[in-house]
Amino acid sequence: MIQSNFHTHCDYCDGSGKPEDVVEEALARNFDILGFSSHAPIASEPEWTISEADLPVYLKHIDELKAEYAGKLEIWKGLEIDYIEGVSGPSSEKFLKLNLDYAIGSVHMIKSLEIHKFLAVDGPEAHLIELIEDVYGGSMERVSDKYYSLICEMAEKGGFDILGHLDLIKKRNRDNRYFNEDEPWYRKQVLNTLDYLKERDIVVEVNTGGISRGATDSVYPSPWIIREASVRKIPLMLNADSHVPEHIDFYFNEALQIISECGYKELHTLQGSGWTSFPIEI
Ligand SMILES: [Zn+2]
Numbered sequence: 233m234i235q236s237n238f239h240t241h242c243d244y245c246d247g248s249g250k251p252e253d254v255v256e257e258a259l260a261r262n263f264d265i266l267g268f269s270s271h272a273p274i275a276s277e278p279e280w281t282i283s284e285a286d287l288p289v290y291l292k293h294i295d296e297l298k299a300e301y302a303g304k305l306e307i308w309k310g311l312e313i314d315y316i317e318g319v320s321g322p323s324s325e326k327f328l329k330l331n332l333d334y335a336i337g338s339v340h341m342i343k344s345l346e347i348h349k350f351l352a353v354d355g356p357e358a359h360l361i362e363l364i365e366d367v368y369g370g371s372m373e374r375v376s377d378k379y380y381s382l383i384c385e386m387a388e389k390g391g392f393d394i395l396g397h398l399d400l401i402k403k404r405n406r407d408n409r410y411f412n413e414d415e416p417w418y419r420k421q422v423l424n425t426l427d428y429l430k431e432r433d434i435v436v437e438v439n440t441g442g443i444s445r446g447a448t449d450s451v452y453p454s455p456w457i458i459r460e461a462s463v464r465k466i467p468l469m470l471n472a473d474s475h476v477p478e479h480i481d482f483y484f485n486e487a488l489q490i491i492s493e494c495g496y497k498e499l500h501t502l503q504g505s506g507w508t509s510f511p512i513e514i
């Protein structure tokens with residue numbers, strides 16, 4: 233079966249290890265394909281993204297690795313691009329003109345009450361609490377509704393191939409601290425989002441990064457969502473969201489089992505001349 237990971241961070245953003253270190257790790261694990269997806273620059277230049285100045289350096293670096301490892305490992309040049317309401321996103325001209333091989337579109341942040349201040353749903357728990365208590369009147373349902381609305385908005389505008397960690401909103405929800413995924417309002421928000429993604433042919437990733445970083449006990453998105461995606465025949469891929477080279481296939485065997493039990497028989501990938509699918513072998 234094809235071994236790959238398209239959600240890979242390195243030392244250009246908030247990951248560790250040079251791109252070469254990740255490539256060597258991929259070769260050691262018999263990978264066929266490796267896609268780099270550093271966090272695209274955002275205006276406030278936080279520590280976790282590539283800086284605007286480093287972006288061309290990163291893109292050139294990945295191009296050089298592509299050439300250097302041709303025949304041994306298929307390397308793709310991508311970015312994980314944030315959708316920031318009213319500011320920028322995967323469909324922004326500055327990203328479209330980069331001619332990336334692929335882009336992951338992700339929502340991490342929601343507007344706060346202060347101008348130009350955004351709060352991360354996967355950041356410090358205090359950010360999520362501020363969103364719930366100060367911005368959305370104590371209602372987790374409204375925060376979640378906003379989060380999934382932003383995903384749909386991003387999908388509407390396009391400019392990306394893979395939707396990053398669909399239910400990232402659950403990152404701080406261990407032991408159902410803030411909501412229960414069985415609640416009808418939550419299920420409705422998720423199912424509406426899946427319908428929306430299906431219409432736009434967006435690939436959804438199963439992302440093991442929450443587990444490797446000790447934040448969640450299960451993959452993004454939760455198995456019941458993968459099952460619903462399978463019913464809708466939404467193309468799926470398996471990604472690690474790795475921030476250290478050794479995590480490029482973290483929890484992949486277990487995730488493949490889950491994906492298969494949820495009804496998927498094949499996974500999507502970018503290979504050779506374009507997007508294609510291959511059968512899951514367990
Ligand atoms: Zn992300």
Ligand SMILES: [Zn+2]
Pocket residue numbers: 239241312473
């Ligand atoms: Zn990521």
